[in-house]
Amino acid sequence: MSVKETVGDFITIEREGRVAVVRFDRGDRINALSVQLLRDLAQTARLLREDIETSAVVLTGGQVFTGGADLTDPAIRQRAAASLLERREMLRAGPDMCDAWEALDQVTIVAIEGFCIGGGVALSVSCDFRVTGKSAYFRLPEIPLGMNMSWHTQPRMVNLIGPSRTKQFTIFGEKVDAGTAEKWGLADEICEDGAALATARRWADKVAALPPVSVRMAKRGITQAATALNAVSTFMDADQFALASTSEDHREAVNAFLEKRKPDFTGR
Template sequence: MKAFEIGPVSVTFEDRIAVVTLRRGDRLNALSVEAIESLREVAFRLREDFETTAVVLTGDPVFSAGADLSDPGHKARRAAPLLQKRELLRLAPTTCAAWEALDQLTIVAIEGFCLGGALALAVSCDFRIAGRGSHVRLPEIPLGWNLNWNATPRILNLVGPSRAKQLIIFGERVYAEEAHRWGVIDEVAEDGEALACAMRWARKAAALPPLGVRMSKRTITEQVTTLNRLTCHMDNDQYILASMTEDHQEAIAAFFEKRPPNFKGA
């Protein structure tokens, strides 16, 4: 398969390794609707690629600040009628599912930050390498939403219930070293070296028999994720409910006004 681009996502190939790079041309690399659609289409195309054993997913210059809430596509989804909104909100979860479904080993290289939906995407992959100064964060609960994108069971699988509650509910920054101790990150690299480190992991995989790698990965993934859909099938509906609350509106207002929010459970 030759190198190709879909929207802001480019894919190159080297010795049984595919390198997927999100590059929106700014310092946030946020996930617009176009970016999410492009990442999903890339995963679909890689699913049919039998020449690669490993896929490295990265961002340039940082991994991603998560969903781009200023994107017109996201705004249109939030303003859509309820029935239509439920369907439109399937885009991100199906993108994460497409990445999880790849039989190649998937390795995420994180520089800078990996927030919200970007972390949901990262935990859909097999391994995560992070630069020492980078951090992960899930800001959804403090902003009055619930964690969406079917990410909760994947995070629970990685870190256990106590750490999952800390990461999801408190919404605080967790820097690379601590995220490594928790099990979110698999290796900490020096800043600027996450991609090089991820490539070393990819080359180890690429040197192995491809069939054995794919079959073993699929067996492990299926066993650990068997109940995931059962436990997160209401994600979208919970997100819609939370976005209609007064607390959500208060959270957004407080964020822009740079003040502590006053939540009332309404």
């Protein structure tokens, strides 16, 4: 028998046995991450952290995983007029959300359909495993838009795919298809389109059949070994984002995107 609860307007948690399935779904084909949705996802992770009955958590989106940050969100637009101190506080939502998911002792499996862009990548690499439909792709658009990759993401990707591929993925901002993602180690299994959730659930069921205390200890030990220096290398990435987003190059990148032309970057 499953038990379902909601967090905020767009998140459901469905528990069955030792598995919880978390779905965030705004009901459209972008499934963008608003600031409130980021906070609700963080709250969801904190609720699950206190759940000693659950061994595995599957995280999935709606029609697609997510197109990343919701640039139409009024809370994001308000940052432009905020003081630096206010802006630093506003920028906490993304990294706090990713940190909350990484802090879970349950094994976390992300089911990805369609696309996983920007903040979606940041969220997915905060988790343990990623299962993707064969047509799904990953992309980081931040650098071509004159920003930096924040949310404590870069060392997590280095942990997964190494420094050279992390540089390719981050700097060029190009799509990484499911096959390449699996070759790199960013995706753990590719399945038929539409089957990512069912496939991720099979992974979760395997975890749920194992001794829960041993699983939690193993996961935490491996995560701590892999991420011991991550906080040291990313403690200023929100400040870097605040700086980069005030540059002329960032404004030029956004204008060029909207005007469908090639940008002219100057380093200012």
